[in-house]
Amino acid sequence: MKMxxxxxxxxxxxxxxxxxxxxxxxxxxxxxxxLRTSLExxxxxxxxxxxxxxxxxxxxxxxxxARLGIPRKDLILQSKCGIRRGFFDFSKExxxxxxxxxxxxxxxxxxxxxxxxxxxxxVEPEEVAEAFSTLKQSGKVNHFGVSNQNPAQIELLQASLxxxxxxxxxxxxxxxxxxxxxxxxxxxxxxxxxxxDGGVLDYCRLKKITIQPWSPFQYGFFEGVFLGNPxxxxxxxxxxxxxxxxxxxxxxxxxxxxxxxxARMQPIVGTTSPERIKQVAQASEVNLTRxxxxxxxxxxxxxLP
Numbered sequence: 001m002k003m004x005x006x007x008x009x010x011x012x013x014x015x016x017x018x019x020x021x022x023x024x025x026x027x028x029x030x031x032x033x034x035l036r037t038s039l040e041x042x043x044x045x046x047x048x049x050x051x052x053x054x055x056x057x058x059x060x061x062x063x064x065x066a067r068l069g070i071p072r073k074d075l076i077l078q079s080k081c082g083i084r085r086g087f088f089d090f091s092k093e094x095x096x097x098x099x100x101x102x103x104x105x106x107x108x109x110x111x112x113x114x115x116x117x118x119x120x121x122x123v124e125p126e127e128v129a130e131a132f133s134t135l136k137q138s139g140k141v142n143h144f145g146v147s148n149q150n151p152a153q154i155e156l157l158q159a160s161l162x163x164x165x166x167x168x169x170x171x172x173x174x175x176x177x178x179x180x181x182x183x184x185x186x187x188x189x190x191x192x193x194x195x196x197d198g199g200v201l202d203y204c205r206l207k208k209i210t211i212q213p214w215s216p217f218q219y220g221f222f223e224g225v226f227l228g229n230p231x232x233x234x235x236x237x238x239x240x241x242x243x244x245x246x247x248x249x250x251x252x253x254x255x256x257x258x259x260x261x262x263a264r265m266q267p268i269v270g271t272t273s274p275e276r277i278k279q280v281a282q283a284s285e286v287n288l289t290r291x292x293x294x295x296x297x298x299x300x301x302x303x304l305p
Contacts, residue, residue, distance in 0.1 A: 007208055114145070
């Protein structure tokens with residue numbers, strides 16, 4: 001497993017992260033197998049959120065880590081806060097309260113990184129700065145980031161923060177390529193040329209903010225997976241054929257496609273299948289050529305100008 005730095009931080013992270021949203025309802029033995037497999041595959045980065053399983057996902061994770069006897073120093077733990085039932089909340093009070101709950105459920109003294117989970121239009125950056133400073137000074141959180149934010153929203157926050165935003169979690173997959181499409185179709189009067197995110201891809205590269213693609217196998221907004229889906233015959237044909245050339249699965253190829261981008265993204269993979277974890281980890285060793293990368297992009301239905 002190749003490693004990368006998260007933003008400009010010293011975090012030495014696996015270039016693939018395991019997302020823990022779906023583990024809340026799993027049997028303890030199944031969670032143990034999943035986490036053991038991920039660690040053996042070289043994954044050391046685990047993504048959580050206080051809303052996953054109503055908090056239970058974090059508890060289940062911590063219980064499994066304790067059973068497996070994994071030292072805290074061998075893990076990089078990330079969690080998110082800010083989504084409440086029916087509204088978003090980036091208030092100082094809620095951020096601090098959320099982190100205390102996260103730390104308790106994860107049975108740890110600190111988070112390696114905390115992300116704000118989706119934008120809050122009522123955000124007061126000075127309050128966020130106070131919360132982040134309190135968490136940093138108390139040793140409860142070492143680094144900070146955001147999720148689903150555009151460049152202007154990040155700049156608004158960053159102007160008040162004494163620390164750098166290191167990560168931005170964004171939806172991205174072979175079939176969700178908006179952040180790439182408009183950069184390829186510049187100055188054209190067609191739908192793919194529409195900039196819907198403020199140029200977030202190039203912005204994050206310029207600011208050295210690590211993009212963490214979520215739902216890397218999904219199409220639409222949680223409409224389903226594209227792998228093996230009859231809605232995407234050409235894409236699956238190309239992934240299977242190219243995967244055969246490398247001796248890996250289509251699952252591996254889908255992640256390798258993301259890893260090939262020079263932005264050095266870190267996909268968040270939310271599978272609960274140990275076998276798929278092994279396939280995903282293989283993507284770290286697959287090096288796509290430019291023609292191969294663009295062939296996959298076009299197979300998903302994208303056209304080049």
